[in-house]
Amino acid sequence: MNTQQMRNDWGAQRPAYGHRPAPRRRGRRVLVLVLLALVLFPLVFGGWLWFRVDSSINRIGAFPDYSGRPAAGSGANWLIVGSDSREGLDPDTAESLHVGEADGGRTDTIMIAHVPDNDTPPTLISIPRDSEVPVPGQGRTKINAAFAIGGPELLAQTVEQATGLRIDHYAEVGFGGFAGMVDAVGGVEMCLDQEMHDTKTGQTLQAGCQTLDGEKALTFVRMRYSDATPRSDLDRVANQRKFIGALVEQASSFSTLINPFRTYSLADEGASSLTMLEPDGTGDLLSLAWAMRGISSDGVVTTTVPVTDSSANRWDKEKASELFEAVGSDQPIRQDLITE
Template sequence: MLVLLVLVLFPLVFGGWLWFHVDSSINRISAFPDYSGRPEAGAGTNWLIVGSDSRDGLDPETAEALHVGAAEGQRTDTIMVAHVPDNDTPPTLISLPRDSHVPVPGHGRTMINAAFAIGGPELLARTVEQATGLRIDHYAEIGFGGFAGLVDAVGGVELCLDEEMHDTKTGQTLPGGCQTLDGEQALTFVRMRYSDATPRSDLDRVANQRKFIGALVEEASSVGTLINPFTTYALADQGAQALTMLDSDGTSDLLSLAWALRGISSGGVVTTTVPVTDATAHRWDKEQASELFELVNGDQPIPEDLIAE
């Protein structure tokens, strides 16, 4: 009887404690302020997902191991909008190439990446809202070290590469074929754009980033991960330390996002890049981009001609 009681109570106590631990450990920023002309809320919920290239918190040895250099300040390697619908339309994950030229409030038309460097999450969110017409409800940011730690926490992520990837800028190489990437290798994969395997540069990089997020979410939500308390704790603890969210966001919001994105690898999530006019990804196709964001804002299906890698 005692053993049965322990088996029943332990998951409940452990789960409750872990929930509290994660919610109290996540880094927080103030909620985005309102401003004149801010888009009205549409259907569904929108997340701004940011991969920061900040080296803050990385000691020189770790930075060298991760091959991230020593650049100061903060920029964004990854900018995505995740839309979780209110109806049965599939969730949507849209990459916004970091070199896209868009109006940045108070700073003219420049790279969207500059908004984060100049004014942090608040200015980036306002820039994204005004460029897309979508109101941002939630925010999630992760840095280099946190991303690598998250991958290592789940024991690595299995990924199949069509060919060898060699970055001529960093000298890093990933072999072709199916393999389990650790945190360092995963960071190399999602950052790589100077390679024969990424001829479209940033457009290939953002496609690879979505591919990896799908594999990571699939691994994190697998039965093997969830029934192992050690892996579950490592994943939750590392995720909490690595993430920056809004004051108003909680663990339930994060789990809702993860649950919505779990179908990326199986095709249950629409993944695309904002339509652009050429391979540099500097200019958005205004007509197609407007159509895409209007459909997303209304929880409407995305037609095939607006879905791009």
């Protein structure tokens, strides 16, 4: 083989000038790593957040059994309480939220959320806090007193005996936690038909569509001394259900779920201010939120316990009994039993 032929053969085997296979392989590896990160990050973040929430929730023991306690019915019943406890609020924060001062804890909000086992729509029922019902050991008095005297346990027993529904789960949040969750999702949009001015606190919300931050949201759900709330507590509980629906919708929106900072802030604010039963966990809470997500779109039946007049002190016994019987058996609720 002559010298020229050897040179030609060597040249044929030599890679063409500028050909670099290594960078191409490196590029594919980078792409694979990016794809893995996109898949694994939500899983890792979600798992960590799940643990964070579950370990941050305040717990109380399971509700004790007692003689005559209602048997478990169809579906699951949540007792949801918004307390007016100022615990954890520094003086400046309490002043900014316009919550005043009060010792101990009372209930600003009492609701029963029913999650059915069948395809009947979920139900959210407001119980006016001035409802006069038998409170064990206290005679007949306002239901709000049950929480003030005996906390969640006595309130749950009072609700069970008054409604005939067994309470399976419990969720309680205070003033600061509620405002914090609203701020965590960037505020909640509400449309007000007219100006709302509270003659007791002096707070005012303008008419029209607007985004309420935590402070204004707390004003909205607590207001009952206003020309815009002529039915007092009945209008207030209706506004509470309306706002909860908008809050759940905002919290479960795509813009919130894809934002890890907002998701973390919401979970952190909610968990640290939430009180639940010892056996309940994050999965139970998500199940409730998922069931209640249809409030704004009429996918959830929302109502107040039927009462005899606008004072909301006395229940309409016949209608209330029919309402709770339908709820406890996962039956559709008649329209005449629904009170806005």
